[in-house]
Amino acid sequence: xxxxxxxxxxxxxxxxxxxxxxxxxxxxxxxxxxxxxxxxxxxxxxxxxxxxxxxxxxxxxxxxxxxxxxxxxxxxxxxxxxxxxxxx
Numbered sequence: 001x002x003x004x005x006x007x008x009x010x011x012x013x014x015x016x017x018x019x020x021x022x023x024x025x026x027x028x029x030x031x032x033x034x035x036x037x038x039x040x041x042x043x044x045x046x047x048x049x050x051x052x053x054x055x056x057x058x059x060x061x062x063x064x065x066x067x068x069x070x071x072x073x074x075x076x077x078x079x080x081x082x083x084x085x086x087x088x
Contacts (some may be wrong), residue, residue, distance in 0.1 A: 016062040
């Protein structure tokens with residue numbers, strides 16, 4: 001059962017990584033489209049802010065899965081599920 005859980009988390013990590021990559025690519029495209037005039041200020045419009053938030057949410061989502069996977073892998077080496085143990 002643990003291996004299925006680890007496999008499920010590993011699959012979720014892969015999907016989360018792809019979502020983060022897509023969000024970063026979209027943000028990169030939007031930033032490249034901004035005018036690059038020395039001395040000019042650029043104000044983030046709602047679309048750019050939404051892209052920034054999408055990247056942040058995708059990164060946090062991925063981090064959560066990676067922590068979950070890491071805790072299970074540590075627990076397997078130690079002989080218990082370390083993801084349920086509160087860190088000090």
